[in-house]
Amino acid sequence: MDFSQLIFWRILIVVLCAMKACDFFLKSVNPTLRRKLYFLILSWVMLGVISMETLGVFLLVSIVAYGLSYWQVRKSLIGARVTLSFLIPVLLLPLFYYKYADFAVNGILNMDVSLVRDLVIPVGISFYSFQIIAFCIDTLIRKEEMPSLMDYLLFCSFFPQIVAGPIERKNDLLPQIQQFDPRIRAENLNTGLRYILVGIFFKSVLADNLAGLMRIGYDGNNGFVIWMNNLLFSMRIYFDFCGYGLSAYGLARCFNVTLKMNFWSPYTACNMTEFWRRWHITLTSWFRDYVYFPIKGSRTRRWWLNIIFVFLVSGIWHGAGWNFVIWGTLIGITMVIHRLFSTKGLGWRLPALLGWLVTITTMAFIWMFFYITDLDLLLNNLATLANFRQYECSFPLQGLERHLLVWVVAILTILTICLEAISMKWKNDPYWIFTHPIAIGIIMALVFIAQPGKTPSFIYFAF
Amino acid sequence: MKKLVISAVIGIFIACVVQIWIDRHIEADLCFFGQDVADVKDTWYKTVAGRSEKIHIIAGGSEIATSLDPDSIKDAYGITVMNAGYHAGFGLPPILAVASSYIRPGDHFVCSLYPSSHALQMGMKFAFMRLGSGVLSSPVMPVSEADILKIITGNLLLSCWHLDYAWSRYKYSIPHLHYYEIPENGKLHDSGFLEIKLRTMEQKESPPTAYLKGPMETYLQKTLHIRQYCDKVGADFSVLLPPLHNDSPAYRLRHAKIALMLVEHGIRVLKDERLGICTDVTMFADTVAHLSSQGVQKNTEIWGKALKEGSFWTKEELQHVIEEYELSGRADIL
Numbered sequence: 001m002d003f004s005q006l007i008f009w010r011i012l013i014v015v016l017c018a019m020k021a022c023d024f025f026l027k028s029v030n031p032t033l034r035r036k037l038y039f040l041i042l043s044w045v046m047l048g049v050i051s052m053e054t055l056g057v058f059l060l061v062s063i064v065a066y067g068l069s070y071w072q073v074r075k076s077l078i079g080a081r082v083t084l085s086f087l088i089p090v091l092l093l094p095l096f097y098y099k100y101a102d103f104a105v106n107g108i109l110n111m112d113v114s115l116v117r118d119l120v121i122p123v124g125i126s127f128y129s130f131q132i133i134a135f136c137i138d139t140l141i142r143k144e145e146m147p148s149l150m151d152y153l154l155f156c157s158f159f160p161q162i163v164a165g166p167i168e169r170k171n172d173l174l175p176q177i178q179q180f181d182p183r184i185r186a187e188n189l190n191t192g193l194r195y196i197l198v199g200i201f202f203k204s205v206l207a208d209n210l211a212g213l214m215r216i217g218y219d220g221n222n223g224f225v226i227w228m229n230n231l232l233f234s235m236r237i238y239f240d241f242c243g244y245g246l247s248a249y250g251l252a253r254c255f256n257v258t259l260k261m262n263f264w265s266p267y268t269a270c271n272m273t274e275f276w277r278r279w280h281i282t283l284t285s286w287f288r289d290y291v292y293f294p295i296k297g298s299r300t301r302r303w304w305l306n307i308i309f310v311f312l313v314s315g316i317w318h319g320a321g322w323n324f325v326i327w328g329t330l331i332g333i334t335m336v337i338h339r340l341f342s343t344k345g346l347g348w349r350l351p352a353l354l355g356w357l358v359t360i361t362t363m364a365f366i367w368m369f370f371y372i373t374d375l376d377l378l379l380n381n382l383a384t385l386a387n388f389r390q391y392e393c394s395f396p397l398q399g400l401e402r403h404l405l406v407w408v409v410a411i412l413t414i415l416t417i418c419l420e421a422i423s424m425k426w427k428n429d430p431y432w433i434f435t436h437p438i439a440i441g442i443i444m445a446l447v448f449i450a451q452p453g454k455t456p457s458f459i460y461f462a463f
Numbered sequence: 464m465k466k467l468v469i470s471a472v473i474g475i476f477i478a479c480v481v482q483i484w485i486d487r488h489i490e491a492d493l494c495f496f497g498q499d500v501a502d503v504k505d506t507w508y509k510t511v512a513g514r515s516e517k518i519h520i521i522a523g524g525s526e527i528a529t530s531l532d533p534d535s536i537k538d539a540y541g542i543t544v545m546n547a548g549y550h551a552g553f554g555l556p557p558i559l560a561v562a563s564s565y566i567r568p569g570d571h572f573v574c575s576l577y578p579s580s581h582a583l584q585m586g587m588k589f590a591f592m593r594l595g596s597g598v599l600s601s602p603v604m605p606v607s608e609a610d611i612l613k614i615i616t617g618n619l620l621l622s623c624w625h626l627d628y629a630w631s632r633y634k635y636s637i638p639h640l641h642y643y644e645i646p647e648n649g650k651l652h653d654s655g656f657l658e659i660k661l662r663t664m665e666q667k668e669s670p671p672t673a674y675l676k677g678p679m680e681t682y683l684q685k686t687l688h689i690r691q692y693c694d695k696v697g698a699d700f701s702v703l704l705p706p707l708h709n710d711s712p713a714y715r716l717r718h719a720k721i722a723l724m725l726v727e728h729g730i731r732v733l734k735d736e737r738l739g740i741c742t743d744v745t746m747f748a749d750t751v752a753h754l755s756s757q758g759v760q761k762n763t764e765i766w767g768k769a770l771k772e773g774s775f776w777t778k779e780e781l782q783h784v785i786e787e788y789e790l791s792g793r794a795d796i797l
Contacts, residue, residue, distance in 0.1 A: 186464055189464065190464045190467055193467060194467060197471075437466040437467065437469070437470040438470070440467060440470040440471065440474065441470035441471070441473045441474040441477070442474065442477075443474065444470065444471050444473075444474025444475060444478065445474040445475070445477040445478040445481065446478075447478075448474075448475060448478035448482070449478050449481055449482050
């Protein structure tokens with residue numbers, strides 16, 4: 001479900017038109033029920049277009065979760081926690097199989113099992129699995145009413161957010177689904193289209209061009225180039241993922257559903273804690289509510305271990321590989337360090353600009369463990385970075401166009417971050433400024449001129 | 464909502480204007496082919512136009528522009544060759560108009576275009592291609608949606624102007640359009656193609672074009688038109704299959720069938736044993752069609768020799784090549 005590809009919009013328009021045509025034949029059916037059914041089919045078509053296996057795994061996970069939760073709510077033969085203790089592993093089984101079995105069995109245990117090798121991860125499994133688990137926990141622990149199967153399935157599979165988030169909570173999205181009315185409302189359509197365009201700008205113009213620059217010249221023996229690539233990747237992953245989130249938000253808004261914002265200008269944060277409050281907000285809040293708080297969070301002496309543990313698990317969520325384990329652990333460590341030195345610890349506080357520089361630099365360094373999966377290469381890079389004699393200020397470029405592209409992309413990237421900061425100060429919303437009509441005109445022009453020829457898919461589709 | 468629509472429209476307009484400026488002044492490939500190459504060719508032609516010797520004019524796209532060295536041919540074989548290869552994105556008529564504007568009676572016009580290029584007709588919709596992004600949009604060669612968006616926006620307002628620019632720059636004029644589809648007395652020119660096809664069908668159980676799909680018929684028809692034009696002007700005409708890299712030598716079979724189709728309709732095909740297909744990737748530079756310096760050297764040698772000796776494929780030779788592939792069981796690429 002790549003919003004930057006025309007094929008997605010073609011499928012959407014065709015299916016919506018078909019549904020409109022079906023209205024004629026289904027006049028006797030309750031309109032709300034009819035619309036929910038349409039969007040359920042639309043969501044399943046979107047998943048099915050990706051692959052039937054993706055659709056099949058999603059249906060299996062969602063229906064098993066509903067069935068067991070319904071049974072627990074209705075029968076209450078055993079406690080909710082007992083039910084959850086076997087429900088959650090069952091729901092995580094497909095995720096573990098597709099994403100981690102190869103690493104666990106062939107990597108860690110060093111066996112040679114071809115059955116689990118090179119499995120294609122069903123798109124969105126990491127996201128909807130967590131969304132469904134959160135639903136089950138919220139419903140069973142709080143002993144809430146189970147929604148109808150239709151509402152539940154639409155909640156799980158709502159197509160703008162199923163593939164790469166945001167990971168919605170029952171109390172936020174389900175009431176909107178239960179009152180679902182996708183008929184056009186001018187204000188929502190207006191807002192939605194603007195956010196879609198901003199999302200496409202972030203992805204197609206910024207993220208994809210940054211990806212292209214990363215590919216131009218990687219040199220593991222030059223510390224300067226490694227830092228440049230780290231910086232490029234840190235910007236790229238932000239614009240890629242945030243772009244998807246904004247497009248998803250805009251698309252949902254067009255159908256009168258308000259999703260959560262998954263990013264809140266993290267690169268204007270002045271410390272690590274603030275950064276992670278603004279980065280992939282729905283995932284970090286999921287881990288906070290369902291992992292960190294249940295293990296007593298900061299209400300114990302082992303608070304530092306809890307923080308590292310949560311981020312380590314978060315790292316594993318992102319991918320099956322030792323680099324992700326290291327990535328998550330490093331983030332946890334930096335969070336602990338910040339907490340130790342911050343107002344809650346020693347009470348030290350860096351000036352805003354210095355804090356911002358430290359945060360950006362730290363994240364640029366840590367992102368290296370995210371995009372380089374080869375441990376030997378990582379070690380080589382670390383050795384190069386530690387050796388100041390291996391720093392040479394250069395970036396391999398060919399031809400005038402390359403230089404021009406570099407400058408254009410650099411200016412756009414910096415300008416975007418600055419505008420986020422300004423918008424945050426002015427309207428308490430970092431993305432408001434991009435939805436202004438003048439900005440929309442400029443963004444429209446840039447989307448058409450500056451997107452590269454071949455667009456890579458969203459990074460987070462791999463998770 | 465009104466503000467959104469207005470902003471979007473203004474944005475698209477700005478995109479077109481900026482894109483056009485980029486195409487004209489920054490985009491290296493287009494600047495090179497659109498201006499520099501044209502200048503060089505025009506200047507060169509002016510120096511030889513007054514001579515009485517026969518000139519072999521080889522027309523095509525960038526695959527010809529980047530594959531033939533006339534000076535080497537002159538040095539080695541003593542014949543005068545005009546490299547009239549340009550940029551396929553200009554479209555077929557300007558390419559042929561430019562090349563044909565150089566033809567004098569007695570010259571030899573060699574048409575070297577990929578068969579799919581004939582589907583380009585009046586030039587690709589919205590005219591310009593960007594070699595840098597590897598876009599070649601035609602009904603035959605699909606392109607990604609992002610590229611279409613780029614081309615359409617970049618050239619929406621300018622496509623006509625660009626074509627006009629190309630046509631005026633290259634002295635494109637109405638008479639050159641005649642061999643395409645100018646109606647005469649309200650009727651289209653009879654290309655003679657149908658008559659030829661019918662005659663062939665009477666003689667054989669399966670006509671020679673039976674195994675070739677739609678674009679090949681267009682290709683044959685247009686090639687016949689160009690030959691008619693050359694006949695009118697009093698110049699010789701032949702076809703040369705342009706160089707193309709492909710890992711499978713079996714693609715030579717496809718070109719052999721295309722060459723056979725041309726030969727059976729009375730069109731001479733210059734003899735190059737490779738039939739355009741080169742499996743050696745070191746002969747190519749940035750794409751499957753543009754030769755490296757090593758490739759140019761080798762290609763120039765082969766074509767120079769063929770032009771000097773005036774060697775063309777015969778029907779029997781091509782049939783033998785086809786039979787060879789079919790017997791070896793490698794005929795399944797089509």
